[in-house]
Amino acid sequence: MKTTATALLLVIALAAGACDPDDGSTRLTVMTRNVYVGTDVDAVMAATDGEDLVGRILVAWQELHATDFTRRAEALADEIEAAKPDIVGLQEITTFRVQSPGDVVVGGTIPATQVAWDYLEILLDALEERGLDYRVVGVVQDADVELPLITAMSPPAFDDVRMTDYDAVLVSSRVTTANVVTANFEAKLPVPMPIGAPIEIPRGYVAFDATVEGSTFRFVSSHLEPASNPLILPIQQAQAAELIEAAGSGAAIVVGDLNSRAADGASYLMLKSAGLRDAWLESMRGAAGATCCFHTSLVSGLRQPDERVDLVLFRPSTEVPMKAEKAELHGTQTSTTAGGIYPSDHVGVSARFTIGVN
Numbered sequence: 001m002k003t004t005a006t007a008l009l010l011v012i013a014l015a016a017g018a019c020d021p022d023d024g025s026t027r028l029t030v031m032t033r034n035v036y037v038g039t040d041v042d043a044v045m046a047a048t049d050g051e052d053l054v055g056r057i058l059v060a061w062q063e064l065h066a067t068d069f070t071r072r073a074e075a076l077a078d079e080i081e082a083a084k085p086d087i088v089g090l091q092e093i094t095t096f097r098v099q100s101p102g103d104v105v106v107g108g109t110i111p112a113t114q115v116a117w118d119y120l121e122i123l124l125d126a127l128e129e130r131g132l133d134y135r136v137v138g139v140v141q142d143a144d145v146e147l148p149l150i151t152a153m154s155p156p157a158f159d160d161v162r163m164t165d166y167d168a169v170l171v172s173s174r175v176t177t178a179n180v181v182t183a184n185f186e187a188k189l190p191v192p193m194p195i196g197a198p199i200e201i202p203r204g205y206v207a208f209d210a211t212v213e214g215s216t217f218r219f220v221s222s223h224l225e226p227a228s229n230p231l232i233l234p235i236q237q238a239q240a241a242e243l244i245e246a247a248g249s250g251a252a253i254v255v256g257d258l259n260s261r262a263a264d265g266a267s268y269l270m271l272k273s274a275g276l277r278d279a280w281l282e283s284m285r286g287a288a289g290a291t292c293c294f295h296t297s298l299v300s301g302l303r304q305p306d307e308r309v310d311l312v313l314f315r316p317s318t319e320v321p322m323k324a325e326k327a328e329l330h331g332t333q334t335s336t337t338a339g340g341i342y343p344s345d346h347v348g349v350s351a352r353f354t355i356g357v358n
Helices: 002-018 041-045 050-066 068-082 119-129 230-247 266-273 280-284
Strands: 026-032 088-091 096-098 114-120 134-153 157-170 176-184 187-189 197-201 204-212 215-221 252-257 310-315 324-332 349-356
Touching: 002 266, 026 068, 026 215, 026 252, 026 310, 041 050, 050 134, 050 324, 068 119, 068 349, 088 215, 088 252, 096 204, 096 266, 114 119, 114 324, 119 134, 134 176, 134 204, 157 204, 157 215, 176 230, 215 230, 230 252, 230 266, 266 310, 280 310, 280 324, 280 349, 310 349
Parallel strands: 026 088, 215 252
Antiparallel strands: 026 349, 088 157, 096 114, 096 157, 134 157, 176 204, 187 197, 204 215, 252 310, 324 349
8 A cells, every 4th residue: 555655646747847847947828719709700891892791790690690700709718728738829800899879871980889709708708717817918909990880671770880800818826918019911802892982901919028937038929911812922921020029139929820831931931931930740750730711601611721821930049949749730619608509610729838958
């Protein structure tokens, strides 16, 4: 019995050592999570005239209700609870507001203010319910678009729906932050609209100095413009150049939905040429790791991810060595807490690092 007890104590001691290195280094876990706006925004922006736009907005609004973020946030909070990241970069953390009756169709400019969904607040509430202590270190506002939603056909009646897109970063109590920057990229995508003036789609980033147990590095989270159309690629590359500048020249971790395919996308290669290394490649050699995309409805079986665009990149320095130990995917299965749909159209990625010792 004494031998068994001694062996058990040894196993416990070894397990503790695996979690808390005794060589002066520390372990850090980061996550990137595109939570998904909840509907196919690209389909709305592809409208050819006013009538087509109104029809597409109605379909998008119905899909938004079907993919209800209030339910999906429970599954996303479960992912965060399981991965225990110290820093979480969030993309498409959207707020929807409505105005009834609306004024967009008559050329009005009064912004909608009645909140229908506030994704950040909903997710923070779900994390708090699980006893998880995260604080918001930075939020950057990206696109802010208001469009008409038809509510009656005869006579025609419209509400306005306003979608405001944000990127945000959460940190745990282990992380001390300083020099926070939230900014939009100078490079923006212009989009002509069949109703009203053309709009610009801004993207942005949240950057700050993160200190964990004495090691300080620059952390940046972003969402670059998709570049499926080659004409948009220069905009994405210009944003990638600004992202590299935001990461500085020292130790850094850059995460996000970067919309550039690993390992041969043009912007991905730009980031690599700036000394940023791919945590997935360095820790999970041989694994595919596709993160984009499920069908916009989030229903299983309609589409499977086939490219890796949600990335955790890192750059060690002499002062702050880093090693990527392990990366994991999150949200690859439909969730009971999300009502049998995927938590997002993207797959989340977490990566665990050892920091502080070569």
